[in-house]
Amino acid sequence: MPQTADDLDAVAVRTWCSLALDALGREREAIDAINVYPVADGDTGTNLYLTVESAAAAVEAVFAAHETGTSVPSTADAVRAMAHGALIGARGNSGTILAQLLRGMAEVLAEGAGAGRLSLALTRAAASAREAVAHPVEGTVLTVAAAAAAAAERPADGAGAPAVVRAAYEGARTALDATPGQLAVLGRAGVVDAGGRGLVAVLGALVEAVSGRAPERAYEAPTAPAPAAAVAGVAGDCSAGDGPQDGPAFEVIYLLEAGDQEVERLRTRLDGLGDSLVVVGGDGLWNVHVHVDDAGAAVEAGVEAGRPYRIRITHFAADRLHARPEPAQRAVVVVVPGDGLGGLCAEAGATTVLARPGEPPASGELVDAIRRAHAREVVLLPNDGDLRHTAAAAAEQARAEGIRVALIPTRAAVQGIAALAVHEPDRSFDEDVVAMTAAAGATRYAELAVAERQSWTMAGICQAGDILGLIDGDVAVIGEDVPETARKVLDRMLAAGGELVTLVLGEDVPDTLADRLEEHVREGYLAVDTVVYRGGHQCAPLLIGVE
Incomplete structure (x- = not known):
């Protein structure tokens, strides 16, 4: 009370x-x-x-x-x-x-x-x-x-x-x-x-x-919506700046770990890039919001200032001529473990939610992304087995708001990539969901990680610093370096057959690793193709998918 x-x-x-x-x-x-x-x-x-x-x-x-x-x-x-x-x-x-x-x-x-x-x-x-x-x-x-x-x-x-x-x-x-x-x-x-x-x-x-x-x-x-003529071209829900009628195309928001001096320089840099700039926070943690035409430059400015994460980029240029734009028929919302994959999925037309290691998105973030997708039908790809309950709660809340949501229980980013690759918004919703679910289910997934401490695994005892190869969520290989461990993981996965290998490289992994793994697949497995993507910041050293 x-x-x-x-x-x-x-x-x-x-x-x-x-x-x-x-x-x-x-x-x-x-x-x-x-x-x-x-x-x-x-x-x-x-x-x-x-x-x-x-x-x-x-x-x-x-x-x-x-x-x-x-x-x-x-x-x-x-x-x-x-x-x-x-x-x-x-x-x-x-x-x-x-x-x-x-x-x-x-x-x-x-x-x-x-x-x-x-x-x-x-x-x-x-x-x-x-x-x-x-x-x-x-x-x-x-x-x-x-x-x-x-x-x-x-x-x-x-x-x-x-x-x-x-x-x-x-x-x-x-x-x-x-x-x-x-x-x-x-x-x-x-x-x-x-x-x-x-x-x-x-x-x-x-x-x-x-x-x-x-x-x-x-x-x-x-409370009546404003006439389109009254607001055409005016941009955002902000309280900063009288933005021009043809204002910036992107809203960029991220959390930033940085010092006071770095943030002051960031303010100056972002103020020159766009408008509607608001930077709040202190004590080393900040929330940055800006409207820009070059979203990449706004994120890069954050990287120069400190460590940006929970990056959200919204494209609203298409909405400028209408106060309440008509919803699209169908959209895909994808949880991604790195900004590189976020860019890849966004290029494919998906709305992305960035997952930071140790800080999975809450159901409210997923509901927010579903709303931002502004569609009557939404396919939700959580790309993490631990998010299944969170994603289910978000889907249920969105359904209560009148949005038709299908949750495909993808357990890894490479399964989400496979599902997104077969997405066809022109076919019926049910047929699209079935095809995407089948593609995700046909994709085995693996990732490489660094052991933080000595522990027991299904592959034996690992020591701190060992390279772990996890296949379908379980430790299958323990190695001393990334290239050799990756080759052993690939061999185990391809032993059961496959037509396409997907490699997602972390931010600090050199391109030479992808070249060596592509050559290994080409020489050992006929008719198996390989595609390579950059996962970017916060992504694991290597993600592997085999379809």
Whole structure:
């Protein structure tokens, strides 16, 4: 139950996250419908929901770690978890800005959460979010956040936390109503700012978490989609920059491990490449969002600054002429273990989700990718046996939203490549799924890995540093170097026959290895072809498929 105490303790933070998630869940479609600035891609509500979902999950994880009788986390632990969860799960520009707002609040609330600290937290949040945006624009979520912070300072000295958060909520409502007069595209469309409306929902949840009662006046605003003529060519759900009518073609988002100086140089580099630039975070971990025409250059800039991961690239140029583009009939969503394979699958028309070693994608990420595919029918390729339950949950949620989803239980990236190779969107959905399933099932898979410690395996005892050859998930070969181990794995797999060998090389593996393995297959196995791909960053040293 929501609390009424004057301090925002860990339980209230948990309640706030839950209530905010519920509120955004109820309003997601309405917020999506008014998303006209600067890309009319109808996803601001969804992005905010997924960002808060990640924040709520992080807070729940902290509580789960403290489940020892009556023990609960500290307020500092709860607000820091909330901010970290939002940072790593932020989606879109509005979600990224919301993550910075929560981080700014956490910096203050971690040291105390009474009424005065809440007011200071809202002020810090608004200031830090504005600093994170390269080119702030009035009439956006930044304006609404600033108004909430200013209103929170007005209650008389001695007023409790409920009075402070109610004042912030009312200030945000008033500012949101004024956004159509501040931003021309909103005025032409007859809507308020979508990101600002999402923030009002989050602040309404804070009122209920602190006071025990929902705001007396629920917010209502126009929700009809804007006319295409009013928003044609305007790009994204951002609060940064008045992008031109023919703005950049790609949205690039990634998490980045880097120092402060490297990030400052990255800001300058990305600001020259595109627009809608927002970089949030700190303490070595950042969330980077930018709209560019050269997505590769934006990722390369991240590589020069530090270590980018969870890279998501969305192409929205085709949507510029329509506020709500017609969904495609069919799409494929693929989980990939490296950015090289991500590029390969994207070229084949698939929507990709990058899986970082040790950090598999959550069901929310897969649902997000299914939505981004914007199709009536979706084939989902998880490419990892451990993702089967996560993928099934994502498919079920997408089906509840009216999307027809077929989950093909691929256990490795090479099986996903085989399935994608036979994908034909012009045939019936059932026939396509059967053909893709058959291709994946006919592909044996293997990978090479480096043993981290001494352990027992099905092939004997391995030592730390040994090269392990895993076939269909089990250790079959233990070797001292990659080339010899790879040859032994290939021989075992081809002993049962095959027509095509697929090799996927990791980032640090030389091309000479592929040349040597191709020659080995050519000399030892007649009529067996070999194809080679680069897996890129985060991929295993070598992936092998045999069809």
